[in-house]
Amino acid sequence: MNQLELIPTTPVEQPQPGSRADRMRKPLAKDALKQLAEQNGVCVRPLALRRTDTATGLTEVVEVPCGATLAVKCKPCAERGRRLRIQQIREGWHLADEPAVRPDKPGEDVLALVRVRAHLEFERQALHYQPMTPDERAAQIADVDAAIAELDEALAETSLRGHLTPKERDERPRRKRSTRRRQDSPDLPRLPVDPRTVGRAYSGKAGKTHRPSMLVTLTLGSHGPVHSHLRRGAYVARCECGQRHGPNDDVLGTPVDPASYDYRRAALDAIHFARVLDRWWQNVRRAAGWNVQYAGAVELQRRLAPHAHFAIRGTLPRRLLKQIAAATYHQVWWPPFDELAYPVDKPPVWDVNRQSYVDPKTCEPLPTWGEALDALEEPDSRPAYVARLGRIDARGIEQGTKDAERSIRYVTKYVTKDLTDQARPRSDAQKAHFDRLHAELSVLPCSPTCANWLLYGVQPDGVKAGLAPGRCTGKVHQRSTLGFTGRRVLVSRQWSGKTLADHRADNRSWVRAILAGGMADTEEHDQAADDADGSKRYRFELARPEDPDVPPLEHRLLRAISARIRWRADLDTARIRTAAAVSATAAPLRPCCLNHSEDRTPHGK
Numbered sequence: 001m002n003q004l005e006l007i008p009t010t011p012v013e014q015p016q017p018g019s020r021a022d023r024m025r026k027p028l029a030k031d032a033l034k035q036l037a038e039q040n041g042v043c044v045r046p047l048a049l050r051r052t053d054t055a056t057g058l059t060e061v062v063e064v065p066c067g068a069t070l071a072v073k074c075k076p077c078a079e080r081g082r083r084l085r086i087q088q089i090r091e092g093w094h095l096a097d098e099p100a101v102r103p104d105k106p107g108e109d110v111l112a113l114v115r116v117r118a119h120l121e122f123e124r125q126a127l128h129y130q131p132m133t134p135d136e137r138a139a140q141i142a143d144v145d146a147a148i149a150e151l152d153e154a155l156a157e158t159s160l161r162g163h164l165t166p167k168e169r170d171e172r173p174r175r176k177r178s179t180r181r182r183q184d185s186p187d188l189p190r191l192p193v194d195p196r197t198v199g200r201a202y203s204g205k206a207g208k209t210h211r212p213s214m215l216v217t218l219t220l221g222s223h224g225p226v227h228s229h230l231r232r233g234a235y236v237a238r239c240e241c242g243q244r245h246g247p248n249d250d251v252l253g254t255p256v257d258p259a260s261y262d263y264r265r266a267a268l269d270a271i272h273f274a275r276v277l278d279r280w281w282q283n284v285r286r287a288a289g290w291n292v293q294y295a296g297a298v299e300l301q302r303r304l305a306p307h308a309h310f311a312i313r314g315t316l317p318r319r320l321l322k323q324i325a326a327a328t329y330h331q332v333w334w335p336p337f338d339e340l341a342y343p344v345d346k347p348p349v350w351d352v353n354r355q356s357y358v359d360p361k362t363c364e365p366l367p368t369w370g371e372a373l374d375a376l377e378e379p380d381s382r383p384a385y386v387a388r389l390g391r392i393d394a395r396g397i398e399q400g401t402k403d404a405e406r407s408i409r410y411v412t413k414y415v416t417k418d419l420t421d422q423a424r425p426r427s428d429a430q431k432a433h434f435d436r437l438h439a440e441l442s443v444l445p446c447s448p449t450c451a452n453w454l455l456y457g458v459q460p461d462g463v464k465a466g467l468a469p470g471r472c473t474g475k476v477h478q479r480s481t482l483g484f485t486g487r488r489v490l491v492s493r494q495w496s497g498k499t500l501a502d503h504r505a506d507n508r509s510w511v512r513a514i515l516a517g518g519m520a521d522t523e524e525h526d527q528a529a530d531d532a533d534g535s536k537r538y539r540f541e542l543a544r545p546e547d548p549d550v551p552p553l554e555h556r557l558l559r560a561i562s563a564r565i566r567w568r569a570d571l572d573t574a575r576i577r578t579a580a581a582v583s584a585t586a587a588p589l590r591p592c593c594l595n596h597s598e599d600r601t602p603h604g605k
């Protein structure tokens with residue numbers, strides 16, 4: 001539990017069920033309530049938790065915010081998450097000292113589970129060498145696998161991060177991949193990577209230290225010219241089509257020539273963009289020779305291609321960045337899928353006897369996934385696709401400037417929205433462009449198991465009856481992703497040395513510090529947060545909305561709104577008092593938060 005907003009609630013009397021008052025009240029009141037909750041930053045769909053005091057046996061229902069990251073689900077929670085991101089980026093960007101990342105030591109309970117897990121792994125491997133029939137072996141391995149699955153589930157409930165079992169255990173021998181460098185990629189400098197994560201400092205006038213950093217934007221290459229609003233100061237330049245487009249022109253972002261626009265590449269670049277970004281950061285670290293840290297977000301451009309903005313700690317020569325961008329690529333080692341072998345309405349059919357898909361005319365079975373991969377082992381085989389980075393824009397940013405603050409807002413601007421939300425098509429031309437790209441995505445393979453492989457004459461991995469090419473439900477094919485299914489917000493591990501939950505906790509202790517100076521401990525939620533943080537006195541379980549001790553959502557929201565308004569007034573009073581005391585002693589308590597109005601609302605309160 002990381003978002004602590006614990007407001008004890010008690011059942012409130014409901015209006016006569018079925019009465020006119022009851023019927024007329026509901027929809028309108030609900031809307032007003034939601035609006036008020038949003039205005040006051042109160043979660044609109046709080047979870048009810050039943051808290052049992054193990055010392056006294058008393059039980060009460062407390063609430064925690066839902067913690068949604070998308071505004072469509074819960075605006076206040078998403079907004080709070082965005083503010084935490086802002087804080088995280090601000091704190092990590094110009095760090096002067098290496099952040100300390102010290103994972104906790106695993107407890108004895110965790111170690112015991114891992115020990116059993118090790119024995120099972122040994123047994124599983126040993127089964128391969130013991131004399132028995134293949135059927136027997138398969139059955140015994142299945143038994144061990146079931147035990148492993150159970151144990152992994154138990155491990156998942158511990159505090160352990162990551163997994164011990166690969167998602168799908170592959171029985172086939174590992175294929176060796178061609179790691180030959182592509183001839184057309186310029187060579188990059190390769191330096192041993194120093195563990196340093198902090199950028200260089202420069203001393204300036206009057207003993208001042210400068211710690212410059214960068215903001216970079218990574219964009220995919222062109223898939224064909226698109227109508228653009230090109231501003232050069234007060235002057236609007238001509239678009240490729242010869243016209244000058246205003247900033248809200250209907251055709252913006254759509255191809256100048258839809259017929260020659262490369263929708264296939266646009267779709268494939270979107271699908272593999274996350275991998276290209278991975279590659280990019282690997283290359284940056286190798287070429288820079290130190291452990292470069294970044295925090296950023298992926299957005300959709302108006303032309304519907306994903307691109308990414310990153311704050312980078314420290315600076316790198318612009319020329320080197322350009323060189324790295326040019327050398328960054330991701331090879332897709334899949335069977336070739338350049339051309340459709342079958343139309344979507346006449347795909348290969350399932351042959352029950354052969355347990356495989358066959359050509360509808362010749363009844364010949366299609367090559368299996370394994371056979372298709374074997375063909376890739378030939379020395380002259382090529383990757384099915386190579387995704388590359390296009391342009392890189394880099395700007396130097398100085399610590400503590402307006403520019404730095406503006407850049408942070410810029411990077412986090414859309415993180416509470418779905419990727420396609422901010423590039424929603426408005427005109428017919430933009431809708432057509434969106435639809436065309438989506439149509440392309442719906443016939444491309446999204447993964448080795450995608451049903452769309454049938455269209456290219458290959459049986460997908462893990463083939464089974466009932467596959468419907470063109471209607472794969474993978475996220476890649478959906479209108480809400482337009483191909484990009486990677487993480488939207490990317491923060492490297494040693495950015496601030498803290499997780500979002502840590503930043504949340506920081507805010508809480510800051511609020512407590514202020515309140516300690518200004519307010520008595522009358523606040524029940526702060527009390528509850530203290531208890532939940534420290535002691536193991538309480539046991540929590542999720543309460544269901546229909547449980548008799550859980551008051552209706554409306555009543556819970558009303559109470560939360562009222563508590564928030566009172567709480568904020570108290571905090572404001574306390575802050576004024578603290579600020580006065582601080583200016584008297586000239587030692588700012590927490591300058592970065594007091595200066596930014598956005599952070600005035602502490603999280604979770």
Ligand SMILES: [Zn+2]
Binds near residue numbers: 067074
């Ligand atoms: Zn919420």
Ligand SMILES: [Zn+2]
Binds near residue numbers: 240
């Ligand atoms: Zn144009």
Ligand SMILES: [Zn+2]
Binds near residue numbers: 446477
């Ligand atoms: Zn798919």
